[in-house]
Amino acid sequence: MQTDRATGYLSTLAGKVQFALGDEAIAYGALFAGCTFFGGYPITPASEVAETMARELPNVDGYYVQFEDEIGSIAAVIGASRAGAKSMTATSGPGFSLMQENIGYAIMTETPCVVVDVQRSGPSTGQATKPAQADVLQARWGTHGDHEMIAFAPNSVQECLDVMIECFNLSERYRHPVVLLADGEIGHLREKLVFPDPADLDLFPRGGFDAADEAGLVEPMRAYGEGNAVHITGSTHKENGMRDVVSQDVHERLITRCCAKIDKNRDNIIRVEERFMDDAETVVVSFGADSRPALGAVVRARNEGVKVGYFRPISIWPFCGERLTQIGKRVRKILVPEMNLGQLAREIERFVSVPVVRVSKIGGVAHSVEEVYQAIIENSRS
């Protein structure tokens, strides 16, 4: 996939340390993952992803195109992916909403692509320049119809790069769109970033399906432009790709397989971080930007002898519900600091029977360590 020139260029970056923005790290993650097509439309706080890609893609024999809107961007990304390029776009809530129909198209046609949503405060233009974490459910259910979703939420600049590579790998492996659910806080955070050595990376190549899908639910993808007369449609289709929108069984078979390929591979996709869990009586579950003050608060409370644990979903979808069910059997309470009105908390409630306490904060500001610490103390008194 990557040309020699691209690998050569990325090798010159290996080991280099930069003081970089989360958005820039996202872009570099894509480049290291082998992305050669970016279609996008400017929006705060995601524009720096586009700007970095516009500058760097020509160095890896890749293409940047700014479209007339986000609908065109995601459409071109899917087209480029079908034509053989690992492809992506980056946006924020308003643009992410516009993309939803074609995200469904990517699901239905099993076309890999990565969509970055650097979340900002909404609905609508809301607080356009302020971060939020309120697209958790839009990422999961934004497009219509039955489907699964893969989404990851990084909480550091380094993780933006690392997780982006994983997003591309999963997207290629399962032939499914993958969402990087970043947030304005992380996207605009400047922190240390170490570039990997391309030689150390395990990249999932196009068509590399030999041992890929343990459940045998993903077929190799036939590219366009290679003389195969490939027919692709977003309508319900049979195994040979031909449309059949009337047979109940054809639709059921297609959709259950598309869902199963994610669901049955949950263990291969889900990633979480757990700390101080062994004897925890209360556990703080938090993701993305808000997990940073959450961890700070847990550490402070621990230092004072409070038996509190820290649990961070790195993958948001598929959801780590089974693991939380196990945890829910041992703890008394789960606290969920998040920059929305309880979107993650609501999902957790489906898996545990202990109380799930919403520690929500909206308005464009992440929790402070003190705020989460106070919530821990209040909820740890019996």
Add this chain to the structure above:
Amino acid sequence: MEHHLLKYLREEILPTTHCPGCGCGQVLNAFVNAIDTLRIDPRGIISVTGIGCSSWIPSPYFKGDTLHTTHGRAIAFATGVKVIRPDSNVVVIAGDGDLAGIGGNHLIHAARRNVGLTVYLVNNYIYGMTGGQVSPTTPFGVVTSTTPYTNAEYPLKIAELVAAAGANYVARWTTYHIRKLIASMEEALQTKGFAFIEIVSQCPVAYGRRVGLRDGVAFMEYFKENSVSVRKSKTMSEEELEGKIVVGRLARRERVEFTESLRKIIEEQRTGTGA
């Protein structure tokens, strides 16, 4: 004995789903004729379509790569394809509702970028697939299922708009002008840069019956009677042109094709000759 052009089609799924006398089939016929004359390998053609009866012209019938996308977005999908596969002939075929209505903005900007797509917009004056609702090209005063008291809007001159946006090739023909249409489709396929033909076509079922044109034959006669050449149109006043279909070539330019410019940027970065 079989039709010599069937080799370009997925024969096992013929006949097409289009209604009897529908212009969509004539456009498909003209398209494969153009390809046959130019001796283009169909496997090097990637057809990208939107949603609507007209989008069913190449997809799934044409035996090359076919990408049936979402309503209005074919040109954007096709742009992604063309950037990655610049050597393929990337052809977009869709309706007036699709390309001029919901997808109008993609059309304008693809023409402005001059991306190397061949776009055949099939203008049947109506939303055919959904059963005859008003479209951006429906004439003023026509009754449709969503303009039950007559259409209060004016139709868009879509070919002129695309010409103004900067496309390298723009023409308009009708299904009546079948030989001219085929020749024009060939010119479009050979154009580097954005090539666009508005093909005025008939939908006898969802449009014709509302305007007293009951079948394909009636439409053929109507197109014949009401077409004027580009040259002649220049001598006519706006009032005289009312209700006329101006046919012929509307633009031809030699601007550099978009993906070529993109590749030049890469080349300049590689050789250190860029900005």
Add this chain to the structure above:
Amino acid sequence: MIIIDERYCKGCSICIHFCPGKALEVSKEVNSRGFYAPKVVDQAECTSCKQCELYCPDFAIFIVEDAESADG
């Protein structure tokens, strides 16, 4: 020689309309798919202009040169 492929004909009569001679007319009976297909009245009227072939929306009518068709 005019050949009509009944499998695909939808009976729109466009071919008949455009025949400059009098080679084609509408069948009196419907074909297997329920359409009134064209029928050749007189092959000798055909000048191989291919109007019918070019106008047909359904690849259901075409002209073959006589030398070919003799054993075709």
